[in-house]
Amino acid sequence: MIPLVRSFEKSDYHAGRQNWDVATDEDGVIYFANTDGLLCNIFGEWTLQKLEKGGTVRALHVANDTIWVGGIQEYGYFFKNDQGSLEYKKLGDLENEIIWNIIEFENQIVFQSYLNLIFFDKATKTIHNTPFAEEFWTILEWENELWAITMQGVIGVIRDDRFYHRESFSPHLSSEVRKAFVHDSRLFIVSMDDVFVYDKNTLSRFDFWGKLDKEQFFSGGSLNKHTILLGTVTSGLLIVDMASEDISVIGTAQGLLDNTVLSVETDEDNSVWLGLDYGIAKLELKKSIYPVFANGATYHIMDVGNKTYLSTNKGAFVSENNEPFRFMEGTAGQVWRIRAIGDALYVCHNKGVFQINENHLSPAFDAVGVMDIARFGQSEYYLLSAYTGVLLARYLQGKFYIVTNLNVWGNPKLYYDAESDCIWGDTKYKPLVQFVLNTDEVEVKWHDEMERFFKTQSGLVFYNGLGLLSYESDSETFVPIEQAPFNQVAEKGISTLDIAVNNGAIAYVANDDIKLFVTLPDGTVHSYEKFISSVKNDLIKADPFLNLYNNELRIATDRGVVVFNLEYQSSAIQKKPVITSVNVGSMGTYQKFYYPFKDRTINLPEGRYNLLFQFASPYSDYEFTEFRYMLESYDKEWTEWDSQINQKEYTRISGGEYRFLLQTRVNQSVITQTELAIGIKPKWHQNLWIVLPIIILGLLVFGYVAQLIFHELKENARLNKLAYEKRLKKEAVRTKNEQLMQFLEIISHKNSFLQDLKGILTRMRNSEATRCVAKIDEELNNEKKQFLYHQLFSENNQELIVRLSKDYPALTDNDIRIITLIRTNMSSKEIAAILNISNSSFDTSRYRIRKKLGLSRDEDLNNFVRNL
Known part of the structure; x- marks a missing residue:
């Protein structure tokens, strides 16, 4: 089986060309000993860390959150600070030496140079150099012992600062030992010209079953129980299957940038990382979709x-x-x-x-x-x-x-x-x-009317651009196929097609898109279109080809053949997406936090921040991966699924508690989620315990002011109502006074006429005239009429009458009647006529009223009455 190869140029990772060593930590972060320093790959996000003197890193060892490094001029270690960034601490300088191997044994870190072994005690933080008479090609831990291979061709154990001989090479080594690793409880020793196997009893040369000749080796490692990996100088990587005795070669023809493999490392997914003399490569072994050629x-x-x-x-x-x-x-x-x-x-x-x-x-x-x-x-x-x-x-x-x-x-x-x-x-x-x-x-x-024919696993079918048909030779006609699964194909632009016999799977290419439909046991039809869409750009568009065989979909591409296993259980994919970093910016300053984040919450001081989240999928490029996200307490809903994004920026985020939720859906299967909390200290006006009393006090002040305003408005409304009623009343009095004056004028004229008529009749001195005079007197002295006068004047001058009666109790009803008539601006003669009295009698009444009102001689009665 050929792995999927992905290569990285210098321009991809922005560092030097050579990568001498490679290791992975428990969080899946990959580290490279690079020409320019320590190179890190956090699920696709590259960072470079420099040594104090800026030199090359030649060897490294990863233990928990510490990366031990050694180079040409110095050695030390990187540790993760509170932000998840790496900080460097130098342990020592080197003169004319190179650290080219680092291992951990018991509680010590052992730095190996050409001439020395430097031991760093992690407990006491002390360093000591141990001189040996022997010079070592390499050292490693094997079954709780520190093993070494000397340049003199001896295998042995280092104990108590001494080297103990166990086995010798016979004949002697013809070239330097580049690597030693343990596989299947045996020690594999990789020299430039040969590979040896040692089981503590026998040391033998590995002959590769006669399949390799004159190969030069540089690195190696164990992949799994049956397979070892060997990096060569000129042929790339050898994948050696010890069970099947098969050797696969992965070189530049398969996608490597360079055939010199300086370092090899496997991660928890059995993916293989290669440090090359030029560049880096990642080899992905069998996945749901994988190449076989x-x-x-x-x-x-x-x-x-x-x-x-x-x-x-x-x-x-x-x-x-x-x-x-x-x-x-x-x-x-x-x-x-x-x-x-x-x-x-x-x-x-x-x-x-x-x-x-x-x-x-x-x-x-x-x-x-x-x-x-x-x-x-x-x-x-x-x-x-x-x-x-x-x-x-x-x-x-x-x-x-x-x-x-x-x-x-x-x-x-x-x-x-x-x-x-x-x-x-x-x-x-x-x-x-x-x-x-x-x-x-x-x-x-x-x-x-026909476009194409397709020879499928289920027989020969024809295509007219709209659907599938069969050919009836007797009638020489094409007939649409109505039964499933043939009738599910109803699409234009189909260029290749196959239909499986037993599981109702249909695969075809239409308009350069690959379609795959599988009928599940419950009768539903599931589409894998997006799942396999990662292959469509590799089709030979002029003449695509695919077929279904042994529960596999095989797709011919411009690079070879890839296979999708129809029995693949997408529900088995449970890995969470990874938030690789968060870049926090405020007021022109930035700080970056890296995965794996030291704390579950990133706490920031008060202010407004721009937050840039970088994220990635831990899966193969051949898996169809989609993302969606939301910033809880900021976003109202999830974004749509998108396979093209790997970052999201939020701007001017203020104080509060937030959670960045990231979900991934691989091959349209189970959704998995990860999250990162962000806490921004709120400003004083965002603190509820400060703002709440201010709000309450403000509400009380507002309520009091509102009550005053309401009371004022209510009082103004009452006064406006009184003024309005008073205006209405004055208007009514004015109208009645006008009516009364008209009435009095009529009465005055009538009484004057009756007085004149009475005088004429009186001079006639006969009985008939006497009766008429009596009737005229009766009319002039009619009590009902007097009562009417009183009612009219009382109604229109009610307040005046009440005040006069109170302030001047000596006034009689007749006096008050005269006063009200005076207010009408009628002349004394007209008033006397209305009252049916003589002018002299009216003058006498005026005199009595002046006395009762207490007026002096200079005061005018008419002016006094009108001003009341």
Whole structure:
């Protein structure tokens, strides 16, 4: 199996080209001993830490939150501060020496140089150099003992500052030892020219089962129980399977930037990190989607028995019993298709057609390049889809002889339909072509309504651009397929398709997008479209190919073949996303906090901050990963799912308690979440215990002022109402006074007339005149009329009458009546006429009233009365 290789240039990680050592910590952070310092990879976020003198780091060892480092001029360690950033503490300087190996043994850190072992006691913080007579290639801990390999070719144990011999190399080592590691309870010793295995009883040279010759090694390590890793000087990485005796080579052809592997490390996912002489590489081993071949653009995949054949732009490759693919000698060039026809295997090549006979090739046709081949039943006639058109050929004694050129162009894909006894031709465009053999001639039929045909695991189907159809040879018609799962395909632009027999899986490429639908046991149909979308950019768009085989979807790409296991359980993915860092900015100053955060909450002083969150997925690039997030107490809802983001910035965040919630969904499966709390000290006006009393006091003051304003408004309303009522009353009095004056004027005229008439009648002196005089007197002295006067004046002058009665109790009703009449501005004569008295009698009444009112001689009665 070929791992997925991802390489990193210097421009990706912004440091030096060489990476001498690599290690990972318990949080998944990767560290590299780089030419420019200590290089860190926090799930894709790179940082570089410098030594005090700024030199190269050649060796490192990670223990908890401490990274022990050694270089050319100094050695020391990095530790994580409160912000999660690394701070450096130098332990010592070096003169003309290099630290090139660091291990931890018991409670000590051992720094190995060419000449010395430097021991640092973690408990006492003391350093001591121990001189040895021997010079050591390397040291390591093995089964609770400190083992060493000397430059004199001796394996032994260091105890109590002495070296004890255990085993010697025989013959002597021919080159320096670069690495030693433990695998399957045995010690593997990697020298430049050989690899040795030691089990405490026997030391032997590892012969690689005769498969390697003259390889130079530089580094190594154990991958798992059955596999070791060896970094070479010129060939890249060797993945050695001790159980199957298989050796896989990962070099520049597979994606490495350089074939010199200086360091090797595996993480908890069994991914492999390589420090190269130029750059860095990450190798991802089997995932839900993984490559099985990565050595050329692949056009076609065919299975014959226990063998799988690949047609590629570099030739034909074959795998037997799921072993790694190997190149088939003699096939170099463009191999378009490999077809099994009867018992024969044919290779369609840019040089013609070759037949495979027991893994050997023999040419069958070499006149022109051929892209596909098909045979008419059991006849000796074949169709060759050649560069010069579709050729009718006759096969005789192992060779193809051209009968005629049918002049059908477009290099169609060919397939013999036994049921209809014809060959179908698919040029990827309308119309579909049908070839029918009549003795030794071929009839060509065009089906304008059809676009393509697909040979699936479930049989031959046709496609008209809208759906799938079958062909009925009896009626020579195409009929839509109504049953599932065929009827689920209803999409334009399909270029390749396969349908599995047993599980109802449908896979196809439409408009350069890969679609995969699987019918689950409960009858529901699940889509893996987004899951496998990471591969779509690698398709050969002019002629894509995929097929379903043994519960796997195999996809041909411009790099090889990738496989998706249909039995993959996406629900098993439970890893949480990672918030790699938070950059906090305020007033032009910035500080950065790194994963893993020392405290569960980042506490900040009062102020407003810009917060930049960086985050990542711990999964392979081949997994389809989506993110969404929200800042609790700030955002009201989650963002939409997005696969393209890896950071989010919030600006001017004020005091309060916040939680940045980050969720990931891998391959549209189970959602996992991580979070980071941010606490910003609130300003005084954000403190409830300070603000609440101020608010209460303010409310009380506001209530008091509001009450005063309300009372004032109420009083003003009452006074306005009284003034309004008074105006209404004055208006009513004015109106009645006008009516009264009119009435009095009429009465005055009438009484004057009656007085004049009475005088005339009195001079007549007869009985009739006397009766008339009596009637006139009765009218003039009518009590009802007097009562009416009184009522009218009393109603209009009620307050005046009350005040006069109170202030001047000597006034009689007649006096008050006269006073009210005086207020009307009538003359004395008119008032006397109304009262039916003489002018002299009225003057006498005025005199009595003056006395009762206490007026002096100079005071005018009329003015006094009007001013009341």
